[in-house]
Structures are given as structure tokens and as C-alpha cells.
Amino acid sequence: MAVYTEVSDEDLNAFVAQYDLGGVLSCKGIAEGVENSNFLLVTGKGPYILTLYEKRTRREDLPFFLGLMEHLADKGIACPLPVQGKDGKALRELCGRPAVIVTFLAGMWPRRITPQHCAELGPALARLHLAVADFRMERPNALSLGGWKELFEKCAPRADEVARNLRATLEAELAALEAHWPRALPAGVIHADLFPDNVFFRGNTLSGVIDFYFACNDFLVYDIAICLNAWCFEIDGSFNATKARLLLTSYQKVRPLSKDELAALPWLCRGSAVRFLLTRLYDWLNHPPGAFVKPKDPLEYLRKLRFHQTVRGLGDYCLDDGGSYQV
Ligand SMILES: Nc1ncnc2c1ncn2[C@@H]1O[C@H](COP(=O)(O)OP(=O)(O)O)[C@@H](O)[C@H]1O
Numbered sequence: 001m002a003v004y005t006e007v008s009d010e011d012l013n014a015f016v017a018q019y020d021l022g023g024v025l026s027c028k029g030i031a032e033g034v035e036n037s038n039f040l041l042v043t044g045k046g047p048y049i050l051t052l053y054e055k056r057t058r059r060e061d062l063p064f065f066l067g068l069m070e071h072l073a074d075k076g077i078a079c080p081l082p083v084q085g086k087d088g089k090a091l092r093e094l095c096g097r098p099a100v101i102v103t104f105l106a107g108m109w110p111r112r113i114t115p116q117h118c119a120e121l122g123p124a125l126a127r128l129h130l131a132v133a134d135f136r137m138e139r140p141n142a143l144s145l146g147g148w149k150e151l152f153e154k155c156a157p158r159a160d161e162v163a164r165n166l167r168a169t170l171e172a173e174l175a176a177l178e179a180h181w182p183r184a185l186p187a188g189v190i191h192a193d194l195f196p197d198n199v200f201f202r203g204n205t206l207s208g209v210i211d212f213y214f215a216c217n218d219f220l221v222y223d224i225a226i227c228l229n230a231w232c233f234e235i236d237g238s239f240n241a242t243k244a245r246l247l248l249t250s251y252q253k254v255r256p257l258s259k260d261e262l263a264a265l266p267w268l269c270r271g272s273a274v275r276f277l278l279t280r281l282y283d284w285l286n287h288p289p290g291a292f293v294k295p296k297d298p299l300e301y302l303r304k305l306r307f308h309q310t311v312r313g314l315g316d317y318c319l320d321d322g323g324s325y326q327v
């Protein structure tokens with residue numbers, strides 16, 4: 001489970017006393033999540049989420065993430081809002097880790113993705129992209145081409161333990177991505193990890209987005225590529241064009257995509273598949289025995305990559321029948 005740091009009652013009470021939240025009624029570790037330690041904290045003022053940032057979330061990035069959530073919440077996007085202490089600060093320290101309390105979002109992430117979920121996701125993502133247009137902080141995407149290469153080099157010696165020829169497959173794919181990666185597309189702050197477990201629904205209605213800890217500056221349409229991979233494949237590995245079409249058409253009702261953005265999607269999908277394949281591969285190979293968190297399957301993303309490698313244009317995704325979006 002994703003609680004890497006245990007917090008004693010004494011430390012917790014002293015920490016919460018720095019806020020105007022009343023006393024602690026309960027605090028339970030949350031099993032879900034991968035990166036940081038999360039707790040459901042209930043105080044006299046209601047439920048909150050307490051997050052202790054673990055080693056992969058860099059301390060110097062925290063003002064960007066917290067500032068982004070504040071900016072988005074201010075624009076009416078349903079996302080966690082960092083809670084300020086009595087001293088006006090949201091970011092402080094607990095058990096030697098940077099720590100924050102954020103507001104609790106009601107809802108559940110969908111365990112079984114339906115086309116309706118994708119139709120809700122599209123406009124929410126587009127609204128997020130519009131809402132960041134005047135967010136002034138920047139954070140370059142450390143997990144783009146340069147970062148993939150670094151991760152690959154760390155994993156390469158043992159990659160073939162995970163799948164036959166994986167090292168050669170990744171080496172060739174990185175070279176192809178280098179050659180075809182778009183140079184100029186509309187850019188801004190993207191979520192960069194908008195998987196189903198980071199999107200909450202109440203019934204079929206999207207109720208909020210969490211986990212902005214990979215957010216960064218990149219091509220806006222790259223966020224769509226990440227979502228196509230995370231939301232539009234079935235368990236048997238098949239690509240669900242209906243879900244993809246709903247995601248794209250509903251996104252475009254709020255933020256139409258340019259011809260160049262649409263044309264770039266196949267390469268962006270390949271890049272996004274490589275990104276998650278590599279981070280999962282790294283975690284798989286560096287998983288300490290007995291660790292709480294079960295590493296995610298890198299091969300799921302190898303299969304997605306192989307699918308995108310067969311695509312020659314948007315038509316191969318069966319997306320352009322019906323003419324319901326602009327190409
Ligand atoms: N603001 C929030 N409101 C409600 N639940 C939350 C909130 N933030 C996190 N959670 C819960 O904690 C879990 C892990 O959070 P997440 O940010 O994805 O962790 P990590 O960054 O460590 O992967 C989520 O799946 C959700 O159950």
C-alpha cells in the first residue's frame with residue numbers, strides 16, 4: 001500500500017494544530033497510489049487528504065504543483081485545494097518529509113471504463129487545458145525524450161529479463177521517436193498522468209481530478225495521447241475506437257484540435273506508451289522485495305506500443321468515420 005512513512009499520533013496532532021481545522025478525529029493510510037504516502041484525515045472540520053511527499057517527488061517542484069492546484073481550483077476546476085495553515089503556508093514538514101493537507105474530493109474512480117466515462121473525460125481535460133493558459137509557473141517535462149533515454153540506459157542491461165528483445169525494441173523505438181517527435185504544437189501545462197485512478201466520478205458524471213504530481217509543460221495534445229492509452233484499451237489489449245472517438249469529439253467541443261495536433265497523435269501515442277513502459281520497467285526492475293506497493297505491469301504498455309506501431313495515420317484508429325471531428 002502507498003504509505004511509506006508512518007506518522008505517530010503525537011507528530012500528527014502537533015502538525016494538525018498548525019491549521020485551523022479542529023482536532024484530529026481519525027487518520028487512516030490509503031492503500032491506493034504509488035508515489036507518495038497518503039492518509040484520509042478527518043478533523044473537526046471534516047475529511048481531508050494528508051500527503052507526505054516521498055523521494056520521487058522533488059521538493060523544488062512542490063510550489064509548482066501546489067500553485068497549479070490553487071490556480072485550477074480558482075478557475076472552477078474540481079481538484080484538491082492545498083489548505084493553508086494559520087501562518088498562511090500550505091507546504092510544511094512532517095516526519096522529515098515535505099507534507100500538505102489538501103481538500104477531500106468526493107467520488108470514486110471508475111474500475112470499469114465505459115464510453116460514457118470517456119465522453120466526460122474529454123471536456124474535463126479540455127477545460128483544464130484552457131484553465132492553465134494564464135498559469136505563469138513552468139516545469140519542463142522531465143519524462144519526455146531526454147528523460148526516456150536516461151531511463152532506458154538504466155534499464156537496458158536487464159530489459160530482456162522482462163520480455164524477449166525488449167532492449168532492442170526500445171532502442172529502435174527511441175530512435176524513431178527522436179526522428180518523428182513534433183517540434184511545434186500548442187503547448188501549456190498538462191496533467192501528464194490522467195489515468196482512470198486519478199479521475200473521480202459520481203455516477204456517470206465526472207466529479208474531480210487528482211494527482212497533479214507529474215504535471216508539466218508540454219504539448220497539450222500529448223495529454224490526449226496519454227488518455228487514449230490509459231482509457232481506450234480493453235483488458236484483452238484491443239483498442240476501443242468508440243471510446244477514443246468519444247474522448248476526442250467531446251474534447252473538441254471545448255477546445256478544437258488543429259490539423260497538426262491531430263496528425264501528431266499517432267507519434268504522441270507511441271511516445272506516451274514508451275514513457276509509461278519505461279517508468280514501469282524501471283520500477284519493476286528496482287522493486288525492493290517485500291515492498292508494499294505492487295509494481296505496475298510494464299508489458300501492458302509494450303502491447304499498447306506495438307499496436308500504435310502498426311498505425312500509419314488517424315484512419316487506422318478508425319476515428320475518422322462519421323466526420324464527427326476535424327482532421
Ligand atoms: N483530494 C483527494 N480527495 C479524495 N481522495 C484522494 C484525494 N487525493 C488522493 N486521494 C486518494 O488517495 C489515493 C492516492 O492518491 P494519488 O494522488 O493518486 O497518490 P500517488 O501520487 O501517491 O500515486 C487516490 O486513489 C484516492 O483514493
Ligand SMILES: N[C@@H](CCOP(=O)(O)O)C(=O)O
Nearest residue numbers: 033034035193195276280296
Ligand atoms: N499512472 C502511472 C503510475 C503513477 O501512479 P499514480 O498513482 O501516481 O497515478 C502508471 O500507470 O504507470
